[in-house]
Amino acid sequence: MNGQAHALLVATVIYSDTSGYYAYSTPITTISYALFVQSDGTRVLPEWYVNVFSRGLWLTVLIFVLGTAAVIVGVHYLKKVTQANYVEYDDEFSSASFNLLVVLGSLSGQGLQKIPASWPLRLIVLSHLITGMLLSDGFSSTLTSYLAIRGNYLPLTGLEDALQKRSHSVCVRNDSSAYIRFTVDGSPRGEVKEEWKTLVNSYCPDMRNTSALVSQLCTPGFAYLEVPDVFLPIYQRVRHICRIVETANRYWTLKISFLHARFAKHRHLINV
Helix, strand or coil: CCCCCCCCCEEECCCCCCCCCEEEEECCCEEEEEEEEEEEHHHHHHHHHHHCCCHHHHHHHHHHHHHHHHHHHHHHHHHHHHCCCCHHHHEEECCHHHHHHHHHHHCCCCCCCCCCHHHHHHHHHHHHHHHHHHHHHHHHHHHHHHHHHHHCCCCCCHHHHHHHHHCEEEEECCCCCCCHHEECCCCCCCEHHHHHHHCCCCCCCCCCCCCHHHHHHHCCCEEEECCCCHHHHHCCCCCCCEEEEEEEEEEEEEEEEEECCCCCCHHHHHHC
């Protein structure tokens, strides 16, 4: 407008009408925002030990333990009833709690304190020692494979999950097209919506300051809402320290074009 330049090209997002002086060119590409969160696969979690076996298998093992302890008590009682001179180490195997400890010790590979005198009880205990060895090997091998694979276990699946769990602060640039989605009036300077007030940019690093962002990127408890082409080059600097993964959802697909004077001489050339 002041004659100092023949054409001024500014790549910008198409999301509002321009003034009478400017117009958008033909869209050159599209962008969308994604949520990036640190993977729990970078450290061992207590939940991993429970998730090694399915709930059905854990329930089966529990029923198996309780049922076997009851069988041992029943077999010991029958031996005492049918054999008048039967003696079993101070009668400890008649106790349900002692038999439960015997079964748990056998399954966990810790062995047992006393070996029963009768062969039926010995066979039951021996079968549990073998079963315990198989369970222990399966548990250890599965847990080791978890550590070797180092899979991605995301604490969040998307923005809706972040709003529901409220366990992570959502960090987003104040001057981005994504930030206005969280404001009441849809403007960069508007007030943040009530449900997002304690989540959006709560104790977050300055997303516009690359150096500050890099230094705090691996801090747990933050989720980053940014364009992948902008965020990934920054993450490459710290990928050897932590693992940050993009969630499956993409948000707000927007068109990118050049902003130029409405009556510019190069308008046709730019659009071509």
